Amino acid sequence: xxxLPYLIYIKFLGVGxxxxxxxxxxxLLILTGIVTIFPLFFFNLGVKFIPLGLAGIIFYTAPxxxxxxxxxxxxxxxxxxxxxxxxxxxxxxIIFIIDILKEExxxxxxxxxxxx
Numbered sequence: 881x882x883x884l885p886y887l888i889y890i891k892f893l894g895v896g897x898x899x900x901x902x903x904x905x906x907x908l909l910i911l912t913g914i915v916t917i918f919p920l921f922f923f924n925l926g927v928k929f930i931p932l933g934l935a936g937i938i939f940y941t942a943p944x945x946x947x948x949x950x951x952x953x954x955x956x957x958x959x960x961x962x963x964x965x966x967x968x969x970x971x972x973x974i975i976f977i978i979d980i981l982k983e984e985x986x987x988x989x990x991x992x993x994x995x996x
Contacts, residue, residue, distance in 0.1 A: 933980060937973055944970075 890896030897905070927935045947966065950956040 931980075933976065937977065940969070940973060 887896060923938075927938075951958055
């Protein structure tokens with residue numbers, strides 16, 4: 881809703897694509913917004929049932945798949961600083977996951993009582 885006045889403004893200037901060229905294209909643009917809402921809505925519903933740390937890790941999966949797609953499928957050239965930052969981020973995520981697994985193991989070990 882915030883962008884609606886701007887879309888109206890550029891329509892009257894004749895420089896905007898939305899509703900200036902093809903009504904089919906405009907309808908498809910609207911539908912892409914609607915299609916985007918559904919996964920986000922259901923992710924929001926599901927994230928309430930998992931730990932916050934796990935939700936943070938899940939947020940990294942989309943950029944990871946974008947990276948893999950752009951490098952291996954679209955043959956995008958990647959610079960050394962981007963590779964280094966990618967590696968550092970995933971090392972941090974692995975450290976976080978290992979820490980969570982160690983904490984859960986401690987909790988499980990402390991809650992199990994051995995028979996006398």
